[in-house]
Amino acid sequence: MITMTSLQYDVYNNRRNSVTRGVPDDTKDLQWVSNTATLIYGEQEAILVDTYTTKSANQELIDWTYEHHVTLKYIYLTHAHADHFFGAGMIKNAFPGATIIATQATADGIPAVMTPANLAGTWEKLFPGKLPTPIVGADQVVKDHFTLEDHPITVISDGFTDTHDTTSLWVPDLQLIVAGDATYNGIHAYMQETTLAACQNWIKANEHLKTFKPQHVVAGHKIPENADDPAILDSTIAYITTFNKLAQEATSALELYRQMLALYPTYANPGSLWSSAHAVIR
Numbered sequence: 001m002i003t004m005t006s007l008q009y010d011v012y013n014n015r016r017n018s019v020t021r022g023v024p025d026d027t028k029d030l031q032w033v034s035n036t037a038t039l040i041y042g043e044q045e046a047i048l049v050d051t052y053t054t055k056s057a058n059q060e061l062i063d064w065t066y067e068h069h070v071t072l073k074y075i076y077l078t079h080a081h082a083d084h085f086f087g088a089g090m091i092k093n094a095f096p097g098a099t100i101i102a103t104q105a106t107a108d109g110i111p112a113v114m115t116p117a118n119l120a121g122t123w124e125k126l127f128p129g130k131l132p133t134p135i136v137g138a139d140q141v142v143k144d145h146f147t148l149e150d151h152p153i154t155v156i157s158d159g160f161t162d163t164h165d166t167t168s169l170w171v172p173d174l175q176l177i178v179a180g181d182a183t184y185n186g187i188h189a190y191m192q193e194t195t196l197a198a199c200q201n202w203i204k205a206n207e208h209l210k211t212f213k214p215q216h217v218v219a220g221h222k223i224p225e226n227a228d229d230p231a232i233l234d235s236t237i238a239y240i241t242t243f244n245k246l247a248q249e250a251t252s253a254l255e256l257y258r259q260m261l262a263l264y265p266t267y268a269n270p271g272s273l274w275s276s277a278h279a280v281i282r
Contacts, residue, residue, distance in 0.1 A: 013224035018271035033269040042149035051087030058087035078180030080109030089136035102138040105165030158205040175215035185222030191276035
């Protein structure tokens with residue numbers, strides 16, 4: 001927990017099974033992923049950045065938020081990936097005064113993910129009987145900033161990183177970036193939706209985040225024990241750059257997968273790498 005001025009932030013991690021199954025067994029001990037949810041709070045009010053996939057994980061998040069003894073004003077969704085917004089409705093039910101907020105692009109992207117066909121055909125199969133209810137979208141759209149107890153929070157539009165229209169938050173009082181999925185921390189980046197060309201924007205997004213000169217950067221996915229070190233911006237840039245280079249030279253998805261594993265042997269969630277390699281080399 002970090003304390004600066006009257007604002008503070010705290011991070012809660014949820015470790016869960018990867019959504020990518022059928023990965024080679026030689027990485028079995030690393031076949032998991034951790035999502036982060038970040039609470040930014042003042043003397044009375046708070047904003048929760050992102051939520052979780054399952055009912056039990058979101059209940060833990062609710063209990064953890066209660067422990068901070070603040071009024072939840074906003075639930076901010078960084079992008080339209082299910083593992084970041086599925087719990088918003090459940091959390092709002094626990095904190096009925098909270099407003100679910102997102103950019104217009106994120107709000108527009110959520111309905112396609114939460115269709116009955118997608119919920120039943122994809123997410124219920126991955127997490128049978130474990131999804132939170134209700135699954136909802138944003139209540140209100142924000143553009144480029146909002147405030148928490150008169151403290152400014154800036155919305156950073158990252159563009160296409162691991163999916164379309166991702167965002168990060170900049171909290172000047174804390175010199176804090178809550179990066180969403182623009183940045184990863186000790187976990188293989190999810191690159192299945194992107195392309196080698198789009199990865200150039202992902203690199204630029206992290207370069208842009210560096211210009212804020214943050215003291216703390218919370219990744220959307222991180223090894224729980226890892227520090228929120230701004231060095232992860234450079235690590236993410238290096239990871240994407242390396243993946244791009246090897247992808248252009250590899251003759252098969254398996255070769256690319258093996259080469260990246262050799263360079264990043266301790267990174268969690270090789271399922272992301274497995275799906276990413278197969279997305280760029282078919």
